[in-house]
Amino acid sequence: MKKSVSVILAFLFLAELCACAGLENNNGGIKTLEKASLQISEEDWPVIDGATAFLPYYEHMAALMLDKPVEEARQYIYCSTTDYAYPKLADGEVDLIFCLKPSEDQVKYAKQKNVEFETVNFANEAFVFFTNKDNPVDSLTVKQLHDIYAGKLTNWAEVGGKDQPIIAYQRSEGSGSQTGLYLHVIPQSEVMEPPKEQRIATMGEIVDVVANYDNAPGGLGYSYLYFVTNQHFDEDIKLLKIEGVEPSNANVAAGKYPLISEVCAVFRNYEAKDSLVRQIADWCVSDEGQWLAAEEGYVGIK
Amino acid sequence: MKKHIAVFLESLMIFSLCACSLKADVPHPPAYLPVREPVATYGYEKTAAPKGQGQPYTAGGSGFQTKGEPVPHASGKYSVRVNNLKISTFFIHDGMIEGGGPIDFTPAVSSFSGSFVRISGLKDKSLEEDINRRIYEKYAALASDSSMPPYVGAKLKEKELQNWDLSYQYCYVDVGLNAENMLSLCFTSYRSFVNRSKTAYFNIYAMDGMNLDLRTGNEISITELFADDVDGLAWLDQQMEDYIAKHDSYDDRTSFTMGWYDTGLSLAMPFSGIAEDQKYYINGFSGQLNLIFDYNTPWVYCDYMARSLSFDIVPVAAYSGRFPSAESIFEDETADYLLLSRYYDRTDMVTENRNEDLNVGSSGLKDYVHVSSSYLKDMTKEQIAHVSTGLDTVERYTDLYYSKKEELKALYNGYVSSHLSISDYCSRIGDFVNVRGTVQLYFTRTVYPNDILYEETVQRNLVFRGSSGIPESFESIFRAGVDPKERLYRAFKAYWQRVLDGTSVDSPSAMVRYLDASYFRSLDLDEEALDSFFKEASQSADSFSVQSNYLEIFYGNALRDISLKYFGNTGGEKGEKADYDVLFAVEALVSGASYRDLGADDMTIF
Numbered sequence: 001m002k003k004s005v006s007v008i009l010a011f012l013f014l015a016e017l018c019a020c021a022g023l024e025n026n027n028g029g030i031k032t033l034e035k036a037s038l039q040i041s042e043e044d045w046p047v048i049d050g051a052t053a054f055l056p057y058y059e060h061m062a063a064l065m066l067d068k069p070v071e072e073a074r075q076y077i078y079c080s081t082t083d084y085a086y087p088k089l090a091d092g093e094v095d096l097i098f099c100l101k102p103s104e105d106q107v108k109y110a111k112q113k114n115v116e117f118e119t120v121n122f123a124n125e126a127f128v129f130f131t132n133k134d135n136p137v138d139s140l141t142v143k144q145l146h147d148i149y150a151g152k153l154t155n156w157a158e159v160g161g162k163d164q165p166i167i168a169y170q171r172s173e174g175s176g177s178q179t180g181l182y183l184h185v186i187p188q189s190e191v192m193e194p195p196k197e198q199r200i201a202t203m204g205e206i207v208d209v210v211a212n213y214d215n216a217p218g219g220l221g222y223s224y225l226y227f228v229t230n231q232h233f234d235e236d237i238k239l240l241k242i243e244g245v246e247p248s249n250a251n252v253a254a255g256k257y258p259l260i261s262e263v264c265a266v267f268r269n270y271e272a273k274d275s276l277v278r279q280i281a282d283w284c285v286s287d288e289g290q291w292l293a294a295e296e297g298y299v300g301i302k
Numbered sequence: 303m304k305k306h307i308a309v310f311l312e313s314l315m316i317f318s319l320c321a322c323s324l325k326a327d328v329p330h331p332p333a334y335l336p337v338r339e340p341v342a343t344y345g346y347e348k349t350a351a352p353k354g355q356g357q358p359y360t361a362g363g364s365g366f367q368t369k370g371e372p373v374p375h376a377s378g379k380y381s382v383r384v385n386n387l388k389i390s391t392f393f394i395h396d397g398m399i400e401g402g403g404p405i406d407f408t409p410a411v412s413s414f415s416g417s418f419v420r421i422s423g424l425k426d427k428s429l430e431e432d433i434n435r436r437i438y439e440k441y442a443a444l445a446s447d448s449s450m451p452p453y454v455g456a457k458l459k460e461k462e463l464q465n466w467d468l469s470y471q472y473c474y475v476d477v478g479l480n481a482e483n484m485l486s487l488c489f490t491s492y493r494s495f496v497n498r499s500k501t502a503y504f505n506i507y508a509m510d511g512m513n514l515d516l517r518t519g520n521e522i523s524i525t526e527l528f529a530d531d532v533d534g535l536a537w538l539d540q541q542m543e544d545y546i547a548k549h550d551s552y553d554d555r556t557s558f559t560m561g562w563y564d565t566g567l568s569l570a571m572p573f574s575g576i577a578e579d580q581k582y583y584i585n586g587f588s589g590q591l592n593l594i595f596d597y598n599t600p601w602v603y604c605d606y607m608a609r610s611l612s613f614d615i616v617p618v619a620a621y622s623g624r625f626p627s628a629e630s631i632f633e634d635e636t637a638d639y640l641l642l643s644r645y646y647d648r649t650d651m652v653t654e655n656r657n658e659d660l661n662v663g664s665s666g667l668k669d670y671v672h673v674s675s676s677y678l679k680d681m682t683k684e685q686i687a688h689v690s691t692g693l694d695t696v697e698r699y700t701d702l703y704y705s706k707k708e709e710l711k712a713l714y715n716g717y718v719s720s721h722l723s724i725s726d727y728c729s730r731i732g733d734f735v736n737v738r739g740t741v742q743l744y745f746t747r748t749v750y751p752n753d754i755l756y757e758e759t760v761q762r763n764l765v766f767r768g769s770s771g772i773p774e775s776f777e778s779i780f781r782a783g784v785d786p787k788e789r790l791y792r793a794f795k796a797y798w799q800r801v802l803d804g805t806s807v808d809s810p811s812a813m814v815r816y817l818d819a820s821y822f823r824s825l826d827l828d829e830e831a832l833d834s835f836f837k838e839a840s841q842s843a844d845s846f847s848v849q850s851n852y853l854e855i856f857y858g859n860a861l862r863d864i865s866l867k868y869f870g871n872t873g874g875e876k877g878e879k880a881d882y883d884v885l886f887a888v889e890a891l892v893s894g895a896s897y898r899d900l901g902a903d904d905m906t907i908f
Contacts, residue, residue, distance in 0.1 A: 047458060052603065055571045059454070074600060075456035079570060297572075 027291040027302060036064035038283045042076065046277050049078040049085040050098030053226065054263060056296045057123070058098045064292070065280070089266060090115045096267045096277045100125065103179045116269040122284035123263040123298040126225035127180040128247045130237045135218070137161040139241035142258060145185045148220065151192035156218055164218040168192075177223055184259045224261070225252070226297065252299040263298065379616050380642040380732040381908045382481040382589065384851075384898075385516065386632035387423045389477055394418075407442035409471055410493060414445060416473035421485070423632050429519050436519075437475065437487065440512060444491045445473040451508060453597045453606055454570065463504060469496040478592075479584035481640055483625040484522065486584040487512040488592070509594045509608040511583035515625045522625075524580050527591065529620040538576040538593070541613050546573055567595070567611055570603040587850045589642040591615040614645055637903040638812070641732030641850050650679055651728075658700075663719070668748065669707075671700055674725040681728060681735055684771020688764055689726045690739035696724055699741055710745050710755055717748040718755065734774075734907070736847040737764040763845040763856055767907075776846060779853075784904045790840040790855070793895035798832065800899075801891070814852045814894035817887075825884055831868040832888065838864045839892040848907065852896040865889050 045066065050058055055074075063073035080088060085097040090110040102110070102117055110117055129140065137160055140148075147153040148168050157163040170191075171178040182188045221237075225247050228239065239247050243258050251257040265281035272278070283289050285301065293300035393400040394416050397409075418441040424430040448468070450456045471493045478486035491508040513522040528534035546569060581594035590612040595602040602609060653676040661669040673696055677689050690696075703722040710718045723742045728735060744757040764773040780786050801817045842860040846853045857864075865885045902908055 042457070052570050055454070071452065071600075074454045075452050076458065078455040078458060079603075 027287045027294060027300065030287055030291040033064060033288055033291055033295075035067055036061070036283065036288055037286075038065055038279055038288075039067060040065045040276060040280075042066065044276060045076055046095035046280070047078070047093070048076075048096050048098070048280075049080050049088055049094040051082045051085065051100070052079055053125075053224070054098045054123075054298075055079045057292060057298060060292055060296060061280075061284070061289070064288075065283075086110070086117075086266075089117070089268065092268075095271075096265060096280060098263070098265055100179070100261045101183075101264055102266065103182070117266050118269045118271070119262070119264040119266050120281040120284060121262040121264050121301060122281075122289055123293045123300050124252050125261045125263055125299070126247045126252045126257050127177075127184050127222065127259040127261055128225050128228060129220060129222045129240045129242065130228065131220050131240060133236055133238045135161060135238070137240070138238075139244050141243055142185060145242075146190075149181065149186045149191050162218075167219045169219060169221045171222075180224070180259075180261055181222060183261065225249070249299050378733045379619070379622070380589070380644065382479075382621055382640050382642060384481045384638040384640050385423075385483065385485065386630070386634040386636060386638065387421050387480060387485065387516070389480065390420050390422070391417050391475075392420065405442075407446050409445045409473075410448035411468040411471045413470040414473070415470075416441075416445065418473075418475045419477060419487070423634060424516065425631055425633055429516075433485075433514060433516075433519050437512065440489060440510070441473060441475060444489050444508065444510065445471065447491070447508075451506060451597050451606065453604060454600060456597075459504075459606070463495055466495045466497050466504065469494050469503075476583075478586045479589060479621075480586060482621045482623075483516045483627060483631060484584075484621070485514045485516055486586070487514075488583040505607065507607040508596065509581070509610065511581050511592075511594060513583065517625055517627055517631055523578060524576070524582050524591075525578060526624065527584075527615060527619055527621070529618055532618045534618075535576050535578065537618055538580075538613070539573075542573055542576060545611065567609055568603040569601055571601045573601050585612060587640070587643050588612075588614070588645055589616045589619065589621060590645060591619075612645070616642055636898065637901075638898040639902045639908040640897075641734070641848065641907065643850050644730040644732075646678060646730070652677055652679055659703075659720075663748065667719075667721075669720045671703060671722045672724070674723075676726055677728045677737075678730060678735070681766075682769045682771055685735055685737070685766050685769075687771065688737055688766075688773070689728070690724065690741070690762060695739070695741065699724060699743060703743060706743070706745065706756060714747060714755070719746045719748045719751065721745070731848050731850060732907070733768050734848040735766040737766070738762070738847065739764075761856070763847050763854075765846065765848050776843070779848075779905055779907050781904050781906055784901070787840050787843075789900050789904070790843060790895055791836055793899035794836040794840060794892050795833070796899040797896065798836070798891055812851070812896045812898040814896055815890070817890060822887060825887055827869070827884070827888065832891075835864060835868045835888060836892065838867075849894070851898075852894040853900065854894045855892065857892075861889055861892070 045062075048058060048062065059070055059074040059077055059079075062068075062077050063070040066073050066076060068076075078085075078088075078094060082099045085094065085099055086102055086106040087109060088094045089097050090106075090113045101119055101121075107117065129145065131137065135156065137156060140159060144153060144159050148159075148166055149170075153159060154166055155163060156166055159166075170181070181191070225239075228237075241247070245251055245257050247257055247259075252260060265284050267277045267281060284293075287302075290300040290302045392402065394405060394414070397404050397412075397414070399405060418438060420434045420437070421430060424433075450460045450463075453459075471491065473489070473491045476488040476490065478488055480486070489510045489512065491506075493506040493508075495504040495506075496502070514520070515522055524538075525534040528537065545567070576593070577598075579598075581596070581598065583592050583594070584590070585592060592610045592612045594608055594610050596604055596608040653674065655675075656673040658671045659669050660667070675689055677686050699722060703720065707718065707720040710720075721742070721744050723740075726737065726739045728737050730736075739762040741758070741760040743759075745755040747753040747755060766772075767774050767778075776786050780789065797812075797814055800812060801822055802819055804819045805812075839857065839861060842857050842864060843855045844858050844860070845856045847856075848854075862885070865888050869884045869888055897905065897908070
């Protein structure tokens with residue numbers, strides 16, 4: 001009897017935990033999906049491209065719409081990364097891309113080609129800041145982050161921490177994370193020029209260097225929540241609350257976390273109203289599309 | 303008092319010397335021979351340790367010094383028994399197999415070339431033939447495959463390439479680990495497409511492994527490589543996760559390449575774990591496991607080019623004893639071993655550089671003293687203490703450098719460029735650490751940089767076993783009762799025969815280095831002189847380093863004297879250049895001795 005009770009309690013606890021963490025995936029009552037309601041033949045399939053970060057989403061989407069296994073469906077999509085996908089969309093080489101919203105430069109390039117982008121936001125991604133786990137600072141405000149990256153705040157003591165310099169690492173220009181910094185924290189024109197050694201080429205490196213307390217006791221880095229939690233979790237770093245809000249899928253889904261990047265299906269604005277491209281973008285915000293977002297570990301908009 | 307004597311002896315054994323002067327007009331050796339500086343005996347100030355001091359590796363005619371008792375048999379994980387398998391390579395050009403008939407498969411493109419291998423030497427001839435058939439069939443299948451590999455975007459790429467031409471294809475087979483009754487092969491195919499205007503190219507690079515248990519011919523799964531108490535897939539997952547944590551970028555591959563100098567692997571999506579059927583092959587000299595990433599591992603960004611990443615699996619591997627046989631499965635039962643080399647990342651090494659007297663002239667560096675000390679982090683303190691840049695060598699040679707500089711400047715009105723380089727390099731092979739120290743001191747005329755006024759090169763080689771801080775003697779690597787010098791002489795003779803037979807190519811385990819038989823025949827060397835040369839060289843060797851399949855042998859300045867003694871006059875009418883060709887050639891014959899030829903079972907290093 002005792003055993004049964006404990007099993008039930010454990011089950012209830014687990015269910016509660018899942019709900020709290022926003023892991024439940026029953027969008028529109030969908031428990032599982034073998035095939036999308038929108039079916040497209042190989043011949044009619046548009047040219048799709050996008051960021052590697054969202055490849056799990058759009059290759060699975062292709063599988064559901066082409067009614068093929070993922071291993072086969074992924075042959076029908078490109079994955080050129082954000083840097084290349086936007087110019088290709090502007091140049092007419094591809095029809096639909098899955099990326100974060102475009103940067104100013106990407107919009108400018110499109111304008112030169114007489115193209116405007118239309119975006120359909122179907123998932124959200126938290127832009128996160130992290131520091132070494134031994135750093136006593138747990139939370140920063142957007143204003144504080146702005147001032148840190150403007151070079152005005154240079155010591156952790158100024159934001160409630162120890163008396164040690166803030167080593168504010170940055171990513172290389174053009175990277176998704178750097179675009180995120182400009183979008184959420186500080187315009188490109190205001191950001192300080194970091195010393196060369198504080199310009200980190202890869203997202204993995206920035207996590208490593210901040211995690212290494214010996215080398216960077218006052219390190220501060222940034223990335224996206226999906227990357228840090230799914231692809232590069234390091235126990236020696238901690239994610240900072242922003243404006244007192246913890247970066248979690250649940251807080252992103254509830255709209256509480258302030259630094260949210262929109263994951264979008266992006267296409268040229270002159271796509272016909274009933275075009276397959278628009279139908280696919282619409283599908284992404286449907287219950288099926290939202291089920292898929294949750295299935296692949298993204299935070300949907302519903 | 304004893305301590306003082308020990309310090310004195312230590313300082314004497316610091317360097318085994320070969321004082322060298324290089325004349326500017328010395329000809330280069332033939333391209334197929336390793337470049338070696340011709341050695342003359344008119345060095346400046348000889349700092350050689352006196353003979354007969356009882357240390358290992360001191361130069362001089364006394365040869366190897368005896369030191370300590372032979373160490374018991376020390377087979378470790380990095381020592382593997384080599385298969386006595388002959389592997390022959392067959393090249394394909396214009397649809398014809400070199401030395402054979404036409405190929406019986408249709409390659410993806412007519413301009414096809416490549417090579418494949420066949421094995422021989424198994425006792426079970428029917429199994430041998432079956433293995434050869436399978437190797438050939440796999441090769442033919444790879445060479446005939448004209449399809450687009452199913453990468454992300456493959457169908458779209460097919461459309462893109464509809465009007466392109468497949469310009470050429472190259473397929474070959476590399477032999478990896480060939481030991482412990484295992485044979486690892488790597489198949490590679492390279493296909494190149496070109497657009498009609500021949501202004502753009504697109505390449506597809508495919509790789510596959512074939513790993514065989516030579517007792518049965520069965521394919522070895524990746525999990526079978528691991529020791530019984532190791533969960534191989536979990537171990538590999540951890541290695542991958544560590545690699546990803548250290549290297550990966552997820553949203554920005556363009557900047558990724560800016561920051562990395564290694565394989566540059568990048569994730570295309572979250573890592574989903576190594577599968578049981580993961581493609582792999584094993585490196586032949588390091589025993590490292592090479593994972594092959596392609597369309598089967600979509601989480602690795604490949605862009606139609608198969609990638610590989612290697613891991614040092616040896617500490618957790620079960621190479622020895624995984625596929626045992628009570629009796630040898632090979633026709634030739636001669637004992638032969640290989641010491642697996644150890645890979646070290648930059649971060650595993652400590653390198654300290656010191657510079658002084660830097661003086662940049664109009665045409666580059668005019669003067670410098672450069673001291674570079676490099677050793678492995680896991681070497682013991684006692685071993686590191688032998689790194690020359692940590693001893694009194696620096697002081698001694700910088701003193702020499704400055705006094706010589708003043709002396710020469712006075713002679714040449716100050717127009718002298720002066721250079722001193724003191725460096726150490728350490729490497730680990732099997733359970734051994736090789737420490738090589740080099741001092742190079744040279745002075746040139748500033749306005750005529752090819753006019754070398756003075757040059758001296760000093761090299762020292764030390765070998766340490768395991769964590770021992772005492773350098774090994776040559777005797778200690780042989781079992782009691784074995785005459786090392788006699789073994790060395792026999793090994794030189796055997797190698798010479800191998801060169802003449804051309805078997806040095808097919809017997810990598812017995813090969814010191816590839817030497818071209820036809821060239822040696824053209825030299826028409828006097829066999830009697832050669833025999834005497836081998837005998838005297840074996841007696842004059844003064845130090846060694848441990849390599850994977852052979853001992854590298856050093857002679858200080860003695861070798862050139864011996865080669866001049868026996869072959870100095872062979873040039874005759876051919877002139878001086880021919881003299882040097884001969885000297886380089888015969889010296890290459892005694893630059894090393896394979897374990898097989900030395901008698902591996904009589905050595906303590908396996």
